[in-house]
């Protein structure tokens with residue numbers, strides 16, 4: 001609906017053509033019904049989003065979503081409302097730990113009466129979303145129970161394991177269509193292939209030309225194919241965390257970090273990528289690293305590499321959408337892919 005609205009309103013004389021076309025193509029999130037913002041009273045929503053980058057646009061949408069949610073939840077008891085609002089806020093902020101925060105906040109299965117209210121909610125979508133969140137919280141619990149020994153065992157089990165053998169590298173990426181991230185409450189049952197294409201689409205819409213970033217948008221979650229080989233969701237999905245801190249100035253690698261698709265993807269791709277790009281794949285879900293919590297550990301070059309990691313992070317987390325089918329120029333995406341990976345690889 002927004003697309004049609006934008007198309008009919010966006011006259012070339014009113015907005016700079018190239019940027020306008022860009023934002024129309026990017027299908028910025030629709031203005032949620034009833035979520036009028038006083039800052040934009042009397043101004044069509046499309047006008048305000050036209051002036052924003054895609055990232056700003058998504059941030060705005062998150063704020064609107066929260067307001068809409070708050071106003072629609074008046075009937076729910078205060079404590080529940082607050083708990084769920086906190087969860088939505090965490091999602092809205094798309095902070096690195098948001099899934100974990102949501103999982104904590106929604107651990108309602110310990111409070112049967114409250115859980116039942118959601119499970120028996122009239123809206124089937126709400127019930128399904130709630131069930132997904134409960135399941136996701138268990139996946140996160142499993143992830144957070146990893147120890148140094150778990151990491152050693154998983155590393156020994158998978159780091160040098162060949163899953164597919166020789167495989168067309170683009171078809172390898174397409175294997176992500178067969179799996180979801182069971183800890184991701186935003187994407188829910190949307191496949192990881194759709195996810196990485198959404199990331200790529202957003203980058204293209206923002207005129208990103210850095211081939212490293214475009215490639216990482218497509219490749220960063222390749223390690224999630226491990227779910228197809230029987231490894232448990234808690235050891236594949238979720239974000240990572242530091243189990244044992246490292247030594248100042250000796251690099252992130254001096255720490256023991258939990259094991260998931262980041263590490264598996266790193267092990268499989270490192271021979272094809274620069275140290276910087278491989279490092280970004282390896283630590284792309286280590287939130288403390290992104291927010292400066294591990295700065296004292298970093299090698300001088302890692303301080304530089306963190307800039308690329310932060311850019312990937314924004315696109316990875318701000319453009320998750322369970323209802324949006326990305327439109328991507330497949331030939332362009334493949335050309336970026338093959339800048340770094342040959343047609344066939346061992347994986």
Ligand SMILES: [Fe+2]
Pocket residue numbers: 220221261262284285
């Ligand atoms: Fe990831």
Ligand SMILES: [Fe+2]
Pocket residue numbers: 195220221316
């Ligand atoms: Fe991702």
